Amino acid sequence: MTAALAERPTAPAPxxxxxxxxxxxxxxxxxxxxxxxxxxxxxxxxxxxxxIYRWLTGQANRFPVLQDExxxxxxxxxxxxxxxxxxxxxxxxxxxxxxxxxxxxxxLVLTPPWRTGAFLLAVLPxxxxxxxxxAVRIALLALLPGxxxxxxxxxxxxxxxxxxxxxxxxxxxxxxVRTVIVAPLLLLAAAVAVYAAAxxxxxxxxxxxxxxxxxxxxxxxxxxxxxxxxxxxxxYVAGLIALVAMAALAAxxxxxxxLVVAGAAALAVAAGAGAAQFRPVSDAVRDARVTAxxxxxxxxxxxxxxxxxxxxxxxxxxxxxxxxxVVRGVLRGVPAEVAGRPLVVRQRVSTEDRMVDxxxxxxxxxxxxxxEWQRIEPGAVTVGTRWGDGRSEMALAGLVAYRVVSGxxxxxxxxxxxxxxxxxxWLAGQATPxxxxxxxxxxxxxxxxxxxxxxxxxxxxxxPDREMAAASALLRRPPGEVAATVARSWAxxxxxxxxxxxxxxxxxxxxxxxxxxxxxxxxxx
Amino acid sequence: xxxMSVRVLPLLVLPAARATPWTxxxxxxxVGLAIVAVPxxxxxxxxxxxxxxxLRAAAVCGALGLAFLLDDPAARTxxxxxxxxxxxxxxxxxxxxxxxxxWWAVILAVTGAGAGAALPLGGVTVEAAALACVALAVGAVRLRSSDAGGIVAAPAVLxxxxxxxxxxxxxxxxxxxxxxxWAAAHDRWAVLLAAAVAVAVWAxxEPTRRRPAITAGRR
Numbered sequence: 001m002t003a004a005l006a007e008r009p010t011a012p013a014p015x016x017x018x019x020x021x022x023x024x025x026x027x028x029x030x031x032x033x034x035x036x037x038x039x040x041x042x043x044x045x046x047x048x049x050x051x052i053y054r055w056l057t058g059q060a061n062r063f064p065v066l067q068d069e070x071x072x073x074x075x076x077x078x079x080x081x082x083x084x085x086x087x088x089x090x091x092x093x094x095x096x097x098x099x100x101x102x103x104x105x106x107x108l109v110l111t112p113p114w115r116t117g118a119f120l121l122a123v124l125p126x127x128x129x130x131x132x133x134x135a136v137r138i139a140l141l142a143l144l145p146g147x148x149x150x151x152x153x154x155x156x157x158x159x160x161x162x163x164x165x166x167x168x169x170x171x172x173x174x175x176x177v178r179t180v181i182v183a184p185l186l187l188l189a190a191a192v193a194v195y196a197a198a199x200x201x202x203x204x205x206x207x208x209x210x211x212x213x214x215x216x217x218x219x220x221x222x223x224x225x226x227x228x229x230x231x232x233x234x235x236y237v238a239g240l241i242a243l244v245a246m247a248a249l250a251a252x253x254x255x256x257x258x259l260v261v262a263g264a265a266a267l268a269v270a271a272g273a274g275a276a277q278f279r280p281v282s283d284a285v286r287d288a289r290v291t292a293x294x295x296x297x298x299x300x301x302x303x304x305x306x307x308x309x310x311x312x313x314x315x316x317x318x319x320x321x322x323x324x325x326v327v328r329g330v331l332r333g334v335p336a337e338v339a340g341r342p343l344v345v346r347q348r349v350s351t352e353d354r355m356v357d358x359x360x361x362x363x364x365x366x367x368x369x370x371x372e373w374q375r376i377e378p379g380a381v382t383v384g385t386r387w388g389d390g391r392s393e394m395a396l397a398g399l400v401a402y403r404v405v406s407g408x409x410x411x412x413x414x415x416x417x418x419x420x421x422x423x424x425x426w427l428a429g430q431a432t433p434x435x436x437x438x439x440x441x442x443x444x445x446x447x448x449x450x451x452x453x454x455x456x457x458x459x460x461x462x463x464p465d466r467e468m469a470a471a472s473a474l475l476r477r478p479p480g481e482v483a484a485t486v487a488r489s490w491a492x493x494x495x496x497x498x499x500x501x502x503x504x505x506x507x508x509x510x511x512x513x514x515x516x517x518x519x520x521x522x523x524x525x
Numbered sequence: 526x527x528x529m530s531v532r533v534l535p536l537l538v539l540p541a542a543r544a545t546p547w548t549x550x551x552x553x554x555x556v557g558l559a560i561v562a563v564p565x566x567x568x569x570x571x572x573x574x575x576x577x578x579x580l581r582a583a584a585v586c587g588a589l590g591l592a593f594l595l596d597d598p599a600a601r602t603x604x605x606x607x608x609x610x611x612x613x614x615x616x617x618x619x620x621x622x623x624x625x626x627x628w629w630a631v632i633l634a635v636t637g638a639g640a641g642a643a644l645p646l647g648g649v650t651v652e653a654a655a656l657a658c659v660a661l662a663v664g665a666v667r668l669r670s671s672d673a674g675g676i677v678a679a680p681a682v683l684x685x686x687x688x689x690x691x692x693x694x695x696x697x698x699x700x701x702x703x704x705x706x707w708a709a710a711h712d713r714w715a716v717l718l719a720a721a722v723a724v725a726v727w728a729x730x731e732p733t734r735r736r737p738a739i740t741a742g743r744r
Contacts, residue, residue, distance in 0.1 A: 042684045050691045080687055087680050098673065181549035184589050184679045185556045192560055192582045199575065 022109045023118045030122035034088050034167075035129065043084025047076060048133070063146035063319065063388030065220040070138060070151035071228065074212040075194060077159045081130055082166035082211075083187045085123060089170030090183035093119045097178050113254035116171060120245050123167030131160040146322065146388060149223055149315035154230035161237040162211050168244040175251035208277040211237055218456045220385040221349050222299065222313040224288040232276040239270025292349055294376065300347065307339075311346045311380075319387050326393050329431025330400045333479065335487040338404060344380040345400070348373075350456055363412075369458035370412030379409055384454050390438030394428055395460070397435040398452030401427035402461060405494050410459035415449055417523035419493045419503035421467035422511075423486065426474045428452065430482070436475065443468065449521055464521040466512050467500050473509040482507065533608050537616035545620055546596055549675060553590025554628045557583035561632055565639040576640050577649060577702050583632050584653035587625060588682045592660040593675030594621045595668055614665070614729040621661075629653060645702045648711045652698075655714045658721035659685060665728035 034040060054060040093116070096102045105115070138151050166187075173182050190211070197207035198214035207213040213233065246263040291298055292313070302311040303320050308327055310320040323345055331339035361369075373382070381399045386392045399410050401424040416424055429439045443450050450468050453460020463471065474482050489506045492498055504511035514520065561579050564571055571579070595617060603613070633646055663681045664674030689698040698717075700710045 039680045039684070042680075046684070046687050046691060053693070083683060083687075087683075091676060098676070179549060179552070180676050181552055181589060181593055181679065184683055185553055185586065187683065188582060188585055188589070189556060189560070192579075195578070196564075 019110055019114045023114045023121070026110065026115065026118035027121035030092055030119060031125040033092065034085070034122055034126050037084070037088035037091070039087040039091075040081075040084040040126070043080040044133075046080040047073075051137075061388040062144055063148065063322070063386075064141045064144065065148050065315075065385065066138065066142055066151040067149040067223050067226055067315070068217075068220045069141055070155040071158070071230070073134075073137075074155070074158055074162065075191075075214050077130070077134075078162045078166070078194065078212045079187075079191055081159070082162045083184075083191075085126060085163050086166040086170040086187055087183050089119060089123055089167045090174050091180060092122070093171045093174030094178060094180060097174075098180070112252040113249050116175060116248050116252035116254075119171045119174075120168055120248060123164055123171075126167070127160040127164045130163045131157070134159045146318060148318060148385075148387075149220070152223075152226075152228075152230050154234040155228070157234050158212065158230070158237060161234060161241065165211055165237060165241045165244060168241055168248060172244050172248035172251060175248050205278055208233060208236075209274060211240070218350060218352070219454070221351060222288075222292065222315045222385075224299070225285060225292055225349065225351065227281045227285050229277040229279070232273045232279075235273035236270055236277060239266050239268075239273055242266030243270055289351055293351070296346060296348060296376065307341060308343045308345060311344065313347055313349075313385075316347055316385060322387060323383060323396060326397050326431050326435060327400050329435065330397050330404065330427050333427045333430055333483045333486060334404055335490050338490070341404075343400070343403065344377065345383055345396070346377060346380040347385065348376075348382045348457065349385055350458075366412040366458065370410070373458045374409045379403070382410065382453070382457055382459055384457065386454075390434050390441055392438070392454075393432065393434040394438030394442060395453045397428035397431040398424060398461070399459070401425075401431075402452070406496075410453065411461050412458060413451070413453070413455070413460045413462065415464050415521045415523055416461045417464055417467060417521065418496075418500050419498035419506075420496065421463045422470045422474070422500055422503045422507070423493050424452075424461075425450065425463045425468055425471035426482065426486075429471060429475045430479045439475075443472075448519075462521075464523070466514065470500060470504055470507075470509050470511045474507060531612070534612055534616055534619070537608065537613065538619050541613070541616040542620045544597060544599070545594055545617065547594075549593035550590035550624070553586045557586030557590075557628070557632060558635070560586065561636045565635050568639070571639075573640070573642050573644060573702050576636055576644055580632065580636055580644070580649045581652065581699065583636075584629075584649070584656055585682065585686050587628060587632075587653060588656035588660040589679045591621065591625060591657050592664050592678035592682060595661060595664045596673055596675050597668075598672055600668065600672060610731045611729045625657060645707070648702075648707060648714075651711050651714045651718065655718035655721060656682060656686070658718055658725060662721040662725040662728060665725050669728060669732040 035044075051060070091098075096105055110118070134156050138156060141147055142151070169186065170183055173186065194207070194210050194212050194214050196202070197210055198216060200216065207215070208229065213228070215228070243263065243266040246259060246266055249259060250263070288299070296313075297311065300311045300313055301317055302309050303317075304310075305320075305324045308324065308331075310323055312320055327343070327345060381396070381403050383396050383399075384392060402408075402410055402416065405420055405424050405427070415421070425439070429436050439450065446462075449462040449464040451460060451462045485507055486493060493503055493506060500511050560582050564579065595614070604610075606613075629650065633650070637644060637646065660678045660682045664678035667674040667677045692698065694706075696713070697706060698710055698713055700706045704710075
């Protein structure tokens with residue numbers, strides 16, 4: 001009798017009910033619980049709140065480049081949305097273990113593989129929610145009058161895909177290790193790996209084997225020049241999701257030919273798409289890069305407003321009106337006959353990163369690079385592919401002012417001293433409120449002199465602190481009054497040899513005394 | 526009575542060490558160590574910014590592990606023992622703190638050995654201590670009403686870290702080394718540390734319910 005009681009019942013009776021329907025019912029319940037988990041709510045808040053705050057306080061950039069906006073939030077989505085789901089899905093799948101109720105579940109219709117399937121399915125609705133969130137965000141950005149370019153659907157789809165991957169990973173971890181610490185550690189390790197893979201010192205394409213490939217491109221480029229293998233990467237992540245889901249089912253005890261076939265297919269997709277990411281950049285993109293660098297006019301449309309011609313890459317054509325506002329602002333401060341001279345503003349891109357840490361560029365190399373840059377179109381003013389941050393406005397205003405004042409092509413990042421320096425800095429600062437804000441921001445963070453022009457371009461210049469002090473004093477006065485004074489002494493102020501002290505006398509501002517010899521800026525230009 | 530309890534403290538340390546669930550902490554400490562040791566072992570050339578980033582990631586690992594160290598499935602069964610709750614937690618702390626300090630010293634040694642320039646170790650240590658104390662404090666608060674503090678404290682640490690890296694620049698907590706705001710940011714970290722310690726000290730008191738009506742009647 002005792003022996004009969006102690007004997008474990010073999011071969012349980014066939015389970016009544018349809019496990020598929022029970023799985024869907026459980027998935028529905030878990031799908032409702034998942035977005036209500038504090039970790040997921042915190043993730044959604046951390047994702048959305050800073051962006052909403054930036055828009056409400058007016059700090060957001062109203063000139064988004066959509067081909068950068070589509071992937072630049074992927075790392076954040078991995079960290080907060082993927083992280084929240086990873087922890088919540090892991091805790092949900094471990095709930096029975098944490099509450100020591102695993103034994104009770106043996107009496108229910110669902111066997112562990114079906115239960116695991118339900119936990120995996122429960123992540124899907126939240127991924128749809130994330131997809132909707134991302135779609136709404138990019139649609140709102142695209143509706144802005146200053147939006148440039150177009151988003152890549154595959155890059156956008158990586159956001160919900162990462163959420164699915166991390167949700168599935170949370171379920172898999174719960175089936176492998178019955179401790180809750182593993183999920184947060186995996187998240188941290190993934191975040192460190194993605195961040196580390198973005199370091200420029202690491203070989204370029206390893207990052208594409210991670211769920212999110214973080215890059216630090218020197219500047220946004222037109223869509224035709226983009227080389228991110230986004231479609232293959234999405235397929236790779238999809239393969240990983242399927243692989244992790246199959247692994248979770250297998251870890252829960254599922255066996256069978258269908259699982260093996262599905263797992264093999266997922267592995268094939270992940271391996272194939274993963275390898276395809278490493279194919280060299282297509283000839284079309286390479287040709288487009290060469291064209292954009294050497295013959296940008298072929299890819300651009302030009303528009304003349306008054307005497308000024310603006311040439312922009314197709315994606316960025318909506319910005320020419322805003323460039324014109326800044327250029328008009330600069331030309332308002334110069335005599336009418338000078339302002340009426342023809343001027344070309346051409347958008348340029350540089351795909352090679354000139355700001356790599358530790359790279360030393362000698363003055364000779366700098367001059368050679370600037371000469372090469374100007375050879376394409378001597379005299380054209382360079383404008384980049386960023387706008388709306390104040391600094392870009394100030395850089396364009398500075399380069400236009402330099403061109404108007406000196407009549408020369410932009411120099412190779414040399415200091416512009418004397419009266420020309422004072423005049424150029426004043427012209428750039430008074431052009432629009434944005435250029436004034438950009439000038440203040442750069443002045444606050446620079447030492448020795450204020451740089452004008454993007455350092456990623458070989459052309460630009462700086463105005464030493466002494467000249468900048470005089471220009472700041474001028475900027476505090478009514479611009480019309482200063483413009484009249486400038487117009488009276490235009491010839492002397494724009495002459496190369498006129499000193500800052502003389503400019504101070506002519507314009508009626510105090511110029512600080514020269515600093516000690518060792519702190520002086522070398523003024524070759 | 527109280528003095529006797531305190532004298533019991535050294536006797537409790539060894540049993541507390543045995544009862545501490547070390548698995549989570551060891552796993553987290555291992556990941557933290559790997560984060561700083563892998564670049565050091567492969568001699569990856571990293572700048573001060575990146576090394577400080579690695580130390581910060583390791584500090585988060587440590588805090589995640591510590592979040593689970595106060596968990597005690599048997600806590601309810603020993604609520605009636607003569608040694609009061611603060612003494613029991615003090616015994617736990619007497620085990621946890623040396624372990625965490627030793628681990629952090631190893632992390633600093635491994636990172637510092639590979640660094641060319643001087644790292645701001647003091648500041649990063651304040652950040653690590655603040656995170657660790659937040660983890661312990663949240664865990665301790667949760668343990669007043671539950672048996673498992675770590676499953677709330679660990680996500681709370683992650684949320685705090687991400688939130689700290691996303692707050693507006695004028696209130697920033699994570700600032701790059703050499704930044705003008707470094708000192709001010711570390712004042713804020715120190716405030717966070719002090720607040721976490723205060724909350725932890727409050728949370729280890731016995732969670733008794735006051736019954737004013739009965740007390741008043743007995744008086």
